[in-house]
Amino acid sequence: MKKEFTITVYTENHVGLLTRIAIIFSRRKINLESVNVGPSEVEGISRFTLVINEAEEVVQKVARQIEKQVEVLKVFFNTDEEIVWQEMAMYKVPTKVIAEQVKVERLLRQYGANTVVIRNDYTVFETTGHKEEIDALAEALAPWGLIEFVRSARIAIIKASEGMHKAVLEFEAAEPSEPAVENEFLDKRDGVFTM
Amino acid sequence: MEKTLEQKAPAAKAQESVTLTGGQVLLEAFIQEGVTTIFGYPGGAIMPIYDALYDYNEKLQHILVRHEQGAIHAAQGFARVSGKTGIVFATSGPGATNLVTGLADAMIDSTPLVCITGQVFAHLLGTDAFQETDVINITTPVTKWNYQVTDAEEIPAILAKAFYIAGSGRPGPVLIDITKNAQLQKMEFSGYTKCNYIRSYRPKPVVRNEYIEQAAAAINAAERPFVVFGQGVILGKAEEEFKAFLEKSGIPAAWTILGMSAIPTDYPLGVGMVGMHGNYGPNRLTNECDVLIAIGMRFDDRVTGRLDKYATQAKIIHLDIDPAEIDKNVKADIPVWGDCKETLPLLTALVDNKTHEAWHQKFKDCAERENEKVIQDEVYPTSDALTMGEVIRNLNELTGGDAIIVTDVGQHQMVACRYAEYIHSKSNVTSGGLGTMGFALPAAIGAAYGDPSRQTVAIIGDGGIQMTIQELGTIMQFKPNVKIMILNNCFLGMVRQWQQLFHEKRYSFVNIESPDFVQVAKGYGIPGNSISTRDKLRDALTTMLNHDGSYLLEVMVGKENNVFPMVPQGKSVSEIVLCREDMG
Known part of the structure; x- marks a missing residue:
């Protein structure tokens, strides 16, 4: 039976690793519902948070395939019950509507939206919450002239992760990571020796 | 820009560095890793490495293949027989894309390879430069690990990682793409350290x-x-x-x-x-x-x-x-x-x-049953036409199971693997997981370099041989000892067998015509023979095996023979059938 799983992956910060992990899903025609990649809490180590809808058996196999990659440190997969998660969204609405429509003001209060920027022409709000909450506010604002809407990927904390942070810290301390090597020549057209 | 050694700290004698190009450093790394044989094909973007190779002729044997696919299959054959890591050189663009089939084959069959591809200058990446292709992303799903080097300074450590990853744990192919500037770039080379640890990589799980x-x-x-x-x-x-x-x-x-x-x-x-x-x-x-x-x-x-x-x-x-x-x-x-x-x-x-x-x-009872119903007829046939099984049986009797048997993909592969006898490990080289037709001829070339002390017999169908037949040129030039045995049934036999059994004998494009293989071989300076009757089989095989050097023997076998037993697709292993009549 398919259900929502959140996959957390600790990796080296290397060029190309995103592809190497992404193709493990695309090869099996699994859609990634949400992808968040960035530095983990420990400098030098990246953290992927991926969301898919799949049967647990499939998720376990996929997790093992990810963990097999040379530059992957550790993979966890969890159901929604096992994690605390949030997404963030920003909503750009005409300032005039907020000033004049009490209903809109109520909506924003009801969803706990915070103001990020106020300008004469538009105002940007942000909320954090589960996907459904974010969707609901976006939908409710739509009739009032939502100018732009953007959401982030899911980020998640694993409830039973005692010792994980410490393990990652110790891992990094034992042998510090090397910075990602990038192409230093892309903007040095004439500086590169050619034949 | 020559840097003299005197500029370095005089005390650190062991650390003394020399100025080398990236290409030279690569070859130094190979020597440290014990590489003896490279299979490759030059081209624009890998020229600095080939230029360096010019001076390493004594230490590194380079086999110039006729197609990059030939290079990688040869490296696979070499690795499978020697237990060492196979080495491949190819240029950027088409040179690199021609490696893809071999990479996929090596990936699924866990064969350790280190493939070096040339790449356009680092500043040209992403500009659709001549012979530029995104090799790293094309090969990601078919490599255990790959990496693009844009700076010569990276080469020693990356090569060390490449060899370690390819050969450790469950082995597999590694591809290192090196931009031309990095091959040309001069650097201070102060020795090579092998890699035996990568913090994120666990080649072996802990035994519990x-x-x-x-x-x-x-x-x-x-x-x-x-x-x-x-x-x-x-x-x-x-x-x-x-x-x-x-x-x-x-x-x-x-x-x-x-x-x-x-x-x-x-x-x-x-x-x-x-x-x-x-x-x-x-x-x-x-x-x-x-x-x-x-x-x-x-x-x-x-x-x-x-x-x-x-x-x-x-x-x-x-x-x-x-x-x-x-x-x-x-x-x-x-x-x-x-x-x-x-x-x-x-x-x-x-x-x-x-x-x-x-x-x-x-098991013995089952073996007896199989022997009665299948094997006897296959290896001691009474039919007019020769069978693949009797060819293999005669080969066994002549080699005593000492030979390295390299097979392609199809009926001949199944028959060879069913009946070939082996006395040594690492003697069966075949494309198992990927089922790559065209594998055998180049793989046999590699196998012959992997263990020159033994006979290498390539058993190939009339379809597969035509997929990489150009590698006869490699044999002509470098003279490895490869016995090429074509089992010719004038069909793409395995597909034909399925069409007969599961598609009401609708033979759709399995009727394949072949050139005169003996004449083709002759054109490449390789002697050969073609036989179609039982009375000539033993002598023809003896002549082939006794010939000093490579030899091509074509054996015309029964056109519509099938391989049995068979577990039909979708059936359980216990529903294995011994003959066509049992298929119901």
Whole structure:
């Protein structure tokens, strides 16, 4: 039976690793519902948070395939019950509507939206919450002239992760990571020796 | 820009550096890694490496192939026979894309390779430069690891990682793409350090004793235990440990196509090959054993047949070095993670001394049945037309099982793997997982370099030979000793067999015409012969084997012969059929 799983992956910060992990899903025609990649809490180590809808058996196999990659440190997969998660969204609405429509003001209060920027022409709000909450506010604002809407990927904390942070810290301390090597020549057209 | 050695600290003598180009550093790294043979093809973006190679002619033997696919298959053949890492050079763009089939083949068959591709200058990346292609992303799914070098300073450490990753754990192909500027760039080279640790990489899982104990208990309690082993035994160099385990436990053992030759074919506890065209007993009795011990194999669908009817009665013990293989296809009751070189002796120590005579008798009964219904007719035919089986039987009698047998893909492959005899490990080279037609000729070239002391016999169909026939040019130029045996049935035989059995004999594009192979070989300076009658077979084989150097022998065999037994697709291994009449 398919259900929502959140996959957390600790990796080296290397060029190309995103592809190497992404193709493990695309090869099996699994859609990634949400992808968040960035530095983990420990400098030098990246953290992927991926969301898919799949049967647990499939998720376990996929997790093992990810963990097999040379530059992957550790993979966890969890159901929604096992994690605390949030997404963030920003909503750009005409300032005039907020000033004049009490209903809109109520909506924003009801969803706990915070103001990020106020300008004469538009105002940007942000909320954090589960996907459904974010969707609901976006939908409710739509009739009032939502100018732009953007959401982030899911980020998640694993409830039973005692010792994980410490393990990652110790891992990094034992042998510090090397910075990602990038192409230093892309903007040095004439500086590169050619034949 | 020459830097003199005097500029360096005089005290650190061992650390003294020399100024070398990236290309030279690469070759120095190869020498440190014990590389002797490179299979490659030059081109624009790899020219600085080839320029460096000009001065390393004494230390590194470079075999100029005729197509990059030939280079990588040759490197695979070399690796499979020698147990070392195969090396490939190719240029950027088409040179690199021509490696893809070989990479996929090496990936699925766990063959250690380090492939070096040239790449356009780093500043041109992403500009659609001449012969630029995104090799890293094209090859990501078919490499164990790949990396693009844009700065020569990276080369020593990256090469060390490449060799370590390719050869350790479950081996596989690694591709290093080096931009031309990095090949040309001069750097201070102060020695090469091999890599034996990468912090994020666990080549071998930690062996867990509780699983060893559970496995031993299950084996000791079993009445009908059965071993199915794969290439893991060979890759783990655990042939002796494996035999010790079998001899103490007395368990009948069947090989997968890639596990073949890990134990001699006449080894008393060996019961033959599993799989779609494997032996009758091991397939059928898979569904009668009470404990199935899978060792270094991955339950390929060609081995398991219908999965929901595969050994469901048995407790499954799975020994594998790759944790991702456990539970992938068949759920393991007892997963024994680890290198079988380590786990097998631990298991041997705990298993009881047994002989399982009654159980072995069942395999013998099945073998007798198969012999009667299939084998006799195949290897001692009474038909007019020659059979592939009798060719292999005669070959066995002449080589005594000492030869390296390289096969392509199709009917001849199945027949060769069913009937070829082996006395040495690492003697069966075939494209197992990917089923790459065109594999055998170049792989045989590589195999001949991998172990020049033995005969290398390439057995190829009339279809497969035409896919990489250009490599006859490589043989012409470098003169490895390769005996090329074409089993010609004037058909793409395996597809024809399926069309006959499952598509109402609608022979759709399986009728393939061939050139005069003997004349083609002659054009390349390779002597040859073509025969079509039984009375000429023995002499023709003897002439081929005794010829000093490469030789091509075409044997015209029965056109519509089928390979049996067969586990029809979608059927259970216990539904294996011995002949067409049994298919219902």
